Amino acid sequence: MIINKIRARNVLKYAELSIDLAERGLIAISGRNESGKSSIGETVCFALFGRTFSIPPDEIEKVVRWGENHCSVTLEFSVEDQRYELARFLDRDGMHSAKLALSGNIENPIARGVGAVADALFAILGFEYEEFVESFYLAQREITTPHPHSQAIKIMAGVAPLEQVAHSLQDEIAEREDLLGEIRAEWESVDQDVQALGIQDGRMPRLEDERHHTSVQIEQVNALVDEINVELDRYAANATQIERARSASGRVGFLRFLVLLLALASGGLWALLTYAGHLPQAELARELLARHVPQWNDQKVLWIGYLAAGLGVLFLLLWIRKAGIRRRIAELTAQGAQLAGVLAQARAIDIEDIPEEEGLATESDMDDETPGEHEDPSMHAPARPDDAEYQAVHGQLDGARSPVRVAQDYCEREAAWLTYVGDRLNAQIAELDIEIDDEESRLQEALNLSEVLNGLTDKREDIEERIACRQRGLELLHGAILHLSNTFNRDVKELVGRLLPLFTDGRYEHLQIDEGLNVRVFSSEKRDFMDLDEVSSGTQRQIMLALRLALSKKLLGRTVKGRQFAFLDEPFAFFDDERTRRALYALTDLGDDISQVWIVAQDFPQNCQVKFDTKIFCERGSNTLTVAG
Template identity: 40%
Template sequence: MIIQGLTAENFLKYRRLKLNNLPTHGIIAISGSNESGKSSIGEAICFALFGRTFAVKPNETRKLIRWGENRCAVILEFNLKDDICYQLSRSLDRDNNHTARLYRTNDPDNPIARGIIPVNTALEGLLGYNFGAFIDSFYLAQREITAPKPQGNAIHIMAGIAPLIKCRQELQAELEQNKLTQKELTIRIADTDKQVANLAFNEQQTHILTTDQNDLANREKNFKDNKQYLKDIATDYQQRITKQQRDKTNKHWMIRLQLVALLLAIISFGTWFALSFYPKQPIIANIITNIIANIVPIEIIVLTQWLLYSSLVNILIIILIWIYIFVLNRRKKALRDAGNQLADILAVLDELDIGLPKNLQLNPDKIRPPKKTLAIKAHALQQRLLKAQITVPEIEDIVTKKTKWLDQVLQRIAWHQTELHQKLLHESEQRQINDRLASLNTALQTEERELQERIQVLIQAEELLQGAMRHLSHKFNHHLRGLASRTLPMFTEDRYQHLQIDEDLTIRAFSNEKRDFMEFDEVSSGTQRQMMLALRLSLSQKLIDRVVCENQFIFLDEPFAFFDAARTRSALTALPRLSKDIIQIWVVAQQFPEDFEFAHTIQCHPDCTEYSNETTSQLRAL
């Protein structure tokens, strides 16, 4: 960047300042007594470029406005390696209204950027450096010359580690964030483990409850089946025993009727046989004929036929009665079978009562009779049932008691089933919670492992960046020592030819007379400033090599404050020959050697408020 012109209005000392057609090569000398406005020119350049100056704090920029005025403005004209001329204008008022505009001189209607932030961003892209790097390299303010901070942004840019620094900062920020996240994950995992422990979910409990539920379901089905079976068997037995009482009476009369039919059949058949097969016995025939004739007057032939029919009918009646009695006997056997079944189901119910767990017993504290006693009672009941010696009311009473007992047991089973169902629902909810917590814990542990791997990668990346930065810093120091060692002899007339620069930019100079390196405090103040000026110019050259890569101006405000005339002349002679890139050198001093030739001179006066290099005379304050 080479400055071609500078215009300022109401800026610090100057009401108007106008510098045009400035030379692009050589030294521009700015001289004058104290408070003549020499430094104001440099601060005007600095304000035009960055909207601030070295001497004024960023929040006090209103101090840059000339006393008594409400607004200041600065226009800087410069060109870059593309040979395009740019103009940068800034203005500031007492209300801190700050405007900025960057545009090409040949196209002012289409600005490159407008506004403070856009202009600063665009300018840094064009120049390659920011305010901090500019102050530590190309702009030497009126102060004690000191080495830049080794950890400053300017040194980082010059060393080429600024991108690595930014990358490391991002890595460190990400690393810290990941560590915080890891800490949070650890807390969440511990909290999840605590919740799982407090939940105390037991898989075996669910199995036990499920087994109990199945057992109750089987018991319920068994009791319901037995209840229905008891009802059916009791009803069948009651019906059969009622029929049996009628069958007993019917059988009694049927046996008598069978006997009568048998007697009649014998008589009828005997008479028929006598008449049919013994006709030659007149005595028997006459007796039978007379007997029958006294009862029913009928012919013998007809009588014989009716006797045969009577025998057959009686035989048929006997057969039918025998069949009926056989059916009655079958019914009696069915009654005995029903009695057996009823006795069996009652015995089964007794056994079920004995085998019930305590939680299902109606009277758990009641002393149960021994099985032998129950067997004797069951056998006695069975015998009564088999012999049909039990009445229907007795059966109804037994069945009612058993049914009531079954209903009560079924109610208890239903209550326990409801309770088990609620417990299983609770266990199911507990299982779901446990599964969710286990899944969450697994996910958190997986995330923690991945995060730990990421942290290790970041740590390794940071270590690699640190190694690269150390390598670049060492290389930068080596190059800086070479540049400073080439610059220093020009300033010191070869009395000091080498500089030793440590990592913290501590300087030692090699004295040809002592043949050894001397500490910075061992040399005179003039030599110290020569050494620091050499270091500053070397840093400027390094910044040009690193990011600027084009011709550059440099502004030195009072660099020869402690120089004698010889040192000043030697330094002025050396400055244009220090670098092929630093071709425009602005130097501020109270006075210069009269016979030294400069590319351009600017003479400032304390009472001068307006200055222009286009006129031969300066306007003075009224």
């Protein structure tokens, strides 16, 4: 950046300030104390950055000249052969505005407004106020070593962007650690919720197995009740049929006996008459037959044989009939035994886990209760027949000898008890269903919470990985910053080593600069390094001036584009004429990168052997200054 023109109104000392400058060479500003020399440098600083070195930012309205209400400044400068025009305005009320445009095209500004202009200038110049006052602009003050941790030095060293990234990483680490703490707290809270559910391993399978077992028992009980009712109806029907069959069997047996007697009598009579007719018994039989049977004769003896044969056949038929009745009775008796088998199954059934009765009161409790209380019959278990009664009934049912009334009474009581058991098991099923539904809900809730825990764990691991990654990045950045800082110190030392002999006439050539930018100088006479407080104040300022110019060159190499100006306000204080001459001569040979050097001094020694390309003389009593190029 090279300054071409300055136009200012009511800025600091000057009501009017107009300076046209040479683009290269030395610019000498001289004059007595309080003649306005430093005001020129502060005007340049105000034009560029909206602030000055001597006036705090919160009192910037003091830039306005005493007695005036507002001020303005226009600065024309060039960067890499491109000219720009920067205008800035300020009043006593703190109203501040700025405008940046290409020279000759002020109506189409590049940026308008203080913030926008500052951003645009940084992109064009490559530095801001802090870097400017630590390098190219030496205000009227004691020349000291720059602060090693200032932003300007960090930018010159190239560590500023790395530190910015490091700060961003540290902020991200802190932010993620806070988030990690929140996630851990949330994880612990959710885990406590999971623990509060009290999920027991295997409880759900146990409940389902118990429900299945109970369902099987209910099916068995209901099936037995149905079988008892069916078999009881069959037993009652069979009992009637058995009674009828037994009566028929008695009648058939009597008739069969009678037919047998008749068959034997007729057969014996036929045999007597046919084969023993000469016997007296045969004669007696003929007489009886003749007397009682009309038209009897011996030819009819054969019919007696036929009668005997027919009666024999009838006897056989009655025998078969009786055998059939016996088989029927046996079948009906066997069917009656099926009821006994069903009752045996009912007696042998293993009914487990029947819930204990609720609401059952003792006899004394029943006496104490008022009528109508706890009268739910379903709450009382019906009496089940005891084993002795079962054995008696079972034995009678085996032979179908049990009266229907006795069997019916027993079966009704057994079925009532089984029905009660089924009801209790159904109640247990209902309770199990509630428990299963509740357990399913709790398991689903636990599953949902487990998914939340898994998600939180994944988040935590991801954040921990991100933190670890950023911590590794910080380690790498710190290593890079240390490397750049060491390189910066070495480069500055080399630059100062080239400039210092020019300022000290070769008496001091080498410097030691530590990480804190503390300086020690090598004395050729003493052949040793010396602290700054061991040399004269003039030599100290020569060394610091060389260090300042070295930092400027370092900044040029780091961020600044094109040639640059340097403004040195009273750099030769405590210099004798000879030192001033050497310093001026050294400033003419700074290189092409710092090609415009402003030097402020009360006066310059005679016979400097340097050419001032622009001379500016300030008078104490004048509030206007005009310098033509």
